[in-house]
Amino acid sequence: MHAFLFPGQGTQHPGMGKDLYDKSKTAQEYFKRGENILGFPIADIMFEGSAKELKQTKFAQPAIFLHSFILTKTLGNTFNPDMVAGHSLGEITALAAVGSLDFESALRLIARRASLMQKVCEIDNTGMAVVIGLYDIIVKDVCSQIKGIVVPANYNSLNQVVISGENQALKEACRKLSPGARRVINLPVSGAFHSPFMQPVIEEFKLAISETRFKKPICPIYQNVKGRPVVNTEVIKSNLILQLTHPVMWRHTILHMIEDGASEFTDIGPGNLLRGLVTQIDNNVKSYSIS
Secondary structure (H helix, E strand, O other), rough: EEEEEEOOOOOOOOOOHHHHHHOHHHHHHHHEEEEEHHHHHHHHHHHHHHHHHHHHHHHHHHHHHHHEEEEEEEEHHHOOOOOEEEEEHHHHHHHOOOOOOOOOHHHHHHHHHHHHHHHHHHOEEEEEEEEEOOOHHHHHHHHHOOOOOOEHHHHHOOOEEEEEEHHHHHHHHHHHHHHOEEEEEOOOOOOOOOOHHHHHHHHHHHHHHHHOOOOOOOEEOOOOOOOEEEEEHHHHHHHHHHHHOOEOOOOHHHHHHHHHHOEEEEOOOOOOHHHHHHHOOOOEEEEEEEE
């Protein structure tokens, strides 16, 4: 069985999507539609913007969605998933790719999500960092001992955990984790996603979800909150809301997909982070990336 995976924030980079745009009329049409929906020139920001500009949540999230979603449209019948999953933001891309959301609804929801998260980022002095080379239980334990708020945000693999929190607590956690870790790296994001700092936007995001029409997806989506397959639209909506303040259980997601029969994974979108994580989680399955 073939699983398709969709990346989230942090995979953006200057020049993203330019080759896709230059080679495909389909891509050009979707970029034009996207800019009409967003009301700003996202293609210019993707193709010519700086890394600093693309780091802004309000630009990064629509950019990653457009790159990934348009790729599925250029693949034609080659895009025939048995199951899908998306990392954080990528969960909405996955839903659009398998027909649970139409293009316009998905992009409007992402723009709203990004705007709400950007608002929190501008108020709170927060950020995220990835810890590589330490077991997730150790990272969780160290975070729990830090004064201030810092929590595991993404359980990416057994030895890779992203932590999220206020900058001072984040800095202290990184200092304590660094001696035992292989690497500790600050991420190019502008806030503490998948943490209690997202709580202030929950009610507004609930409203955005309630105003969005969801349909049953053509195949199961394994959602971040529990990493289990879902097709029920009410459960899908509930999990999207919970995801803002809960950690992304990515390792569990991939293991459950393999348990349910996935033997091939394709990471579709900017970068190849998710392909790398699949290999870390289980190097016996086949993995590819399309960017």
